[in-house]
Amino acid sequence: MSLRGRLLIGVISLVVLGLLLSDVATYVLFQDSLTGRIDSQLTARTTVDAAFNVIQRDCRPGPGSAGGFPTNTVTELLNRDGSVALACRVGGFGSAQSTAAPVLPQTLRTAGPDQPVSPFTVPGTADVHQYRVTDWAENSFGGQTIVFAIPMDDVSANLAQLLRLELFISIGVVVGTAFLAWLIIHVGLRPLQRMGATAGEIAAGDYSRRVEPATPRTEIGRLGIALNAMLSQIEAAFAQSKASEQRLRRFIADASHELRTPLTSIRGYSEMLRRGAAESPTDADLARRRIEEESVRMSTLVDDMLLIARLDQGRPLEAKPVNLQVIARDAAADARVVAPLREITLEAPDNIVVSGDDTRLRQVVGNLVRNALVHTPAATPVEIAVTSQNGTARLSVTDHGPGLPAGDRERIFEPFYRADASRSRDSGGAGLGLSIVSAVVAAHGGRVQVKETSGGGATFEVQLPLGSATKAS
Numbered sequence: 346m347s348l349r350g351r352l353l354i355g356v357i358s359l360v361v362l363g364l365l366l367s368d369v370a371t372y373v374l375f376q377d378s379l380t381g382r383i384d385s386q387l388t389a390r391t392t393v394d395a396a397f398n399v400i401q402r403d404c405r406p407g408p409g410s411a412g413g414f415p416t417n418t419v420t421e422l423l424n425r426d427g428s429v430a431l432a433c434r435v436g437g438f439g440s441a442q443s444t445a446a447p448v449l450p451q452t453l454r455t456a457g458p459d460q461p462v463s464p465f466t467v468p469g470t471a472d473v474h475q476y477r478v479t480d481w482a483e484n485s486f487g488g489q490t491i492v493f494a495i496p497m498d499d500v501s502a503n504l505a506q507l508l509r510l511e512l513f514i515s516i517g518v519v520v521g522t523a524f525l526a527w528l529i530i531h532v533g534l535r536p537l538q539r540m541g542a543t544a545g546e547i548a549a550g551d552y553s554r555r556v557e558p559a560t561p562r563t564e565i566g567r568l569g570i571a572l573n574a575m576l577s578q579i580e581a582a583f584a585q586s587k588a589s590e591q592r593l594r595r596f597i598a599d600a601s602h603e604l605r606t607p608l609t610s611i612r613g614y615s616e617m618l619r620r621g622a623a624e625s626p627t628d629a630d631l632a633r634r635r636i637e638e639e640s641v642r643m644s645t646l647v648d649d650m651l652l653i654a655r656l657d658q659g660r661p662l663e664a665k666p667v668n669l670q671v672i673a674r675d676a677a678a679d680a681r682v683v684a685p686l687r688e689i690t691l692e693a694p695d696n697i698v699v700s701g702d703d704t705r706l707r708q709v710v711g712n713l714v715r716n717a718l719v720h721t722p723a724a725t726p727v728e729i730a731v732t733s734q735n736g737t738a739r740l741s742v743t744d745h746g747p748g749l750p751a752g753d754r755e756r757i758f759e760p761f762y763r764a765d766a767s768r769s770r771d772s773g774g775a776g777l778g779l780s781i782v783s784a785v786v787a788a789h790g791g792r793v794q795v796k797e798t799s800g801g802g803a804t805f806e807v808q809l810p811l812g813s814a815t816k817a818s
Contacts, residue, residue: 348537349530356526360519368511375507379500380477384464386413387479387493393459396420396493397485404433415496417445417473422483423490427451430489445469447476447494458484466497473498536565540572552580596760600650607639607646614639649777653760656784662702666812669697669706669740673731676710680727684718688726697731697738698812705785712778713742713805721746721802738809745802754795758783782807 346354386392395414399405400422422431432446448468456462461479469476476494483491540556547554555573560566614632656662670693677691699706710729717727721744728743749757756762761776782805786793791809798804 352530360522364515383477387464388461399433417496419494421492445471445473453480458482607643610639611636656788664700666698667701667703669731673729676714680714691729693731699738699809700812701789709782709785712782717744738811741806743804749803
């Protein structure tokens with residue numbers, strides 16, 4: 346059953362239960378009120394006097410003897426054996442023309458001379474269905490019992506009319522409540538219907554959709570806020586997953602392409618040797634040298650890819666105190682050997698110690714310096730600097746070459762990405778150097794960024810947490 350149906354049934358059930366309890370309570374209270382009025386009349390002293398006067402006059406009405414009593418009121422004088430000695434059954438109390446009479450029990454209770462007992466209900470005869478009866482012993486008649494009975498037909502008629510009114514009113518209230526409840530529930534659940542429709546669109550693949558309402562003022566609105574927050578996270582997770590899948594596919598395609606190139610060369614030179622290059626010592630030396638070079642290149646490429654994979658899996662690196670000043674000084678010396686005509690400056694006045702893997706950090710600095718040497722004109726200077734600020738070690742490599750477009754800066758650290766797609770692999774490498782830099786720095790809890798150098802060029806800056814030794818100093 347739907348939520349709307351359950352709510353509607355619940356509301357109607359509560360209303361019906363409330364009306365039933367109210368009607369029963371009203372009926373019982375009204376019945377007690379009417380019966381109490383008759384009981385008060387039966388036990389009043391004026392009733393005792395009126396009954397005595399009527400019986401003393403042999404049922405002839407006297408002054409005021411029938412006043413205030415309903416039609417078919419009966420008074421009887423009983424013998425000591427319980428038989429009726431005299432009965433006054435009249436249309437008006439005190440005359441003897443009515444055949445209606447109470448059906449008395451065989452034994453009557455007594456409360457003492459001239460003291461009416463507590464009234465009780467008995468059946469009636471003729472056209473009277475019930476009587477309310479009291480009796481007492483009358484001293485004036487030698488202790489004989491006088492019975493006084495008032496018909497309850499008016500009480501029954503009033504109660505029947507009350508039941509009809511309660512039935513009609515209850516039906517009207519239930520119908521009105523059902524209509525109002527249906528209307529209120531329909532309006533109240535409309536936001537949930539819109540949420541359901543939006544959820545269907547999201548399930549169909551439109552992750553940009555958001556549910557409404559989303560407001561903290563209502564329960565459904567707060568649910569909308571929570572759902573929208575969840576949808577934003579799901580959308581971000583799907584986007585991240587899709588981007589990761591695309592990067593993985595591109596990585597596999599690029600890796601396959603990079604590996605196919607040296608394998609093709611090795612296969613070609615091997616075929617040359619097999620077909621007779623051995624007869625020419627020059628060709629044989631060339632083939633062997635190229636096979637060895639391509640094998641080394643392929644081995645380096647595989648090692649780089651394995652390093653990136655291990656770092657992406659979160660495998661821990663060695664954590665020992667490493668002096669970035671020493672690494673930067675060695676990198677500058679190596680660069681001067683590789684490019685003796687280029688101006689290479691080092692600014693590292695202090696010992697900057699971090700906790701990390703010495704080999705991998707040397708690889709980071711070496712890749713950045715090599716990147717600057719390869720992709721900038723030979724006459725442009727390269728600057729290496731090591732500083733610390735606010736608990737962070739900063740190592741930067743600055744060049745003054747053509748720089749990087751803004752679009753390339755966002756993807757420069759992706760595997761196999763080349764800012765210049767036209768450059769050869771022999772001069773530019775496989776495109777894994779900066780990816781290794783990013784992965785190693787991230788594994789050390791730091792970050793690397795590239796920005797434009799003032800006056801032209803690119804500046805790569807690595808930020809790493811300082812070691813405890815540097816912080817203490």
